[in-house]
Amino acid sequence: QQQVKQSPQSLIVQKGGISIINCAYENTAFDYFPWYQQFPGKGPALLIAIRPDVSEKKEGRFTISFNKSAKQFSLHIMDSQPGDSATYFCAASLIRETSGSRLTFGEGTQLTVNP
Amino acid sequence: DSGVTQTPKHLITATGQRVTLRCSPRSGDLSVYWYQQSLDQGLQFLIQYYNGEERAKGNILERFSAQQFPDLHSELNLSSLELGDSALYFCASSTRDRGGNTIYFGEGSWLTVV
Numbered sequence: 072q073q074q075v076k077q078s079p080q081s082l083i084v085q086k087g088g089i090s091i092i093n094c095a096y097e098n099t100a101f102d103y104f105p106w107y108q109q110f111p112g113k114g115p116a117l118l119i120a121i122r123p124d125v126s127e128k129k130e131g132r133f134t135i136s137f138n139k140s141a142k143q144f145s146l147h148i149m150d151s152q153p154g155d156s157a158t159y160f161c162a163a164s165l166i167r168e169t170s171g172s173r174l175t176f177g178e179g180t181q182l183t184v185n186p
Numbered sequence: 187d188s189g190v191t192q193t194p195k196h197l198i199t200a201t202g203q204r205v206t207l208r209c210s211p212r213s214g215d216l217s218v219y220w221y222q223q224s225l226d227q228g229l230q231f232l233i234q235y236y237n238g239e240e241r242a243k244g245n246i247l248e249r250f251s252a253q254q255f256p257d258l259h260s261e262l263n264l265s266s267l268e269l270g271d272s273a274l275y276f277c278a279s280s281t282r283d284r285g286g287n288t289i290y291f292g293e294g295s296w297l298t299v300v
Contacts, residue, residue, distance in 0.1 A: 114291030116188065116291065166286035172217075172242065173219070173242050174229075176229040179228060
């Protein structure tokens with residue numbers, strides 16, 4: 072019930088292309104879905120996040136698409152650049168008042184953008 | 187730079203030993219989280235503290251313990267270390283104790299158990 076499944080495990084795209092990473096979750100109580108970007112030797116950093124009351128959120132070249140009925144969400148990176156090469160993690164958590172918070176992460180996708 | 191500081195950055199120790207990882211959260215953040223990242227388990231939530239009190243517990247082994255001090259820094263204690271404990275341990279912090287707010291990660295402490 073707490074798992075988040077992420078695919079693909081690795082992705083290679085050409086500069087200027089679109090990178091798409093998909094995630095599926097099981098727990099319908101999840102109500103916060105962030106994406107994190109991690110460069111080698113660094114900790115994960117929040118990229119963009121969405122709540123289930125909207126189907127899409129866009130910030131610059133990054134867009135989250137959310138399908139509540141299918142329990143799936145995806146990250147689209149438009150005009151992918153070599154500097155986007157990193158590992159991307161989807162995550163899910165619960166927004167609760169007093170029981171704390173934890174991020175349940177997907178397995179990660181290693182994105183390589185070729186120049 | 188996320189503002190979360192972790193020490194040490196690298197640590198090599200022998201099986202059966204005990205180590206302490208230290209974390210200073212971002213200025214003003216009251217919540218501290220510990221995560222473990224390994225190749226086989228991915229990023230796993232261990233434990234969360236908020237303003238000195240344990241708030242949420244994840245897949246943390248009984249050999250591991252953590253605490254958050256009055257100055258809000260936190261320590262993760264790992265004892266009776268096994269080879270399988272080799273991993274990257276992240277500390278993270280946020281302003282509030284509930285979900286939906288941005289969680290900032292440090293650069294991690296690499297632990298190698300030999």
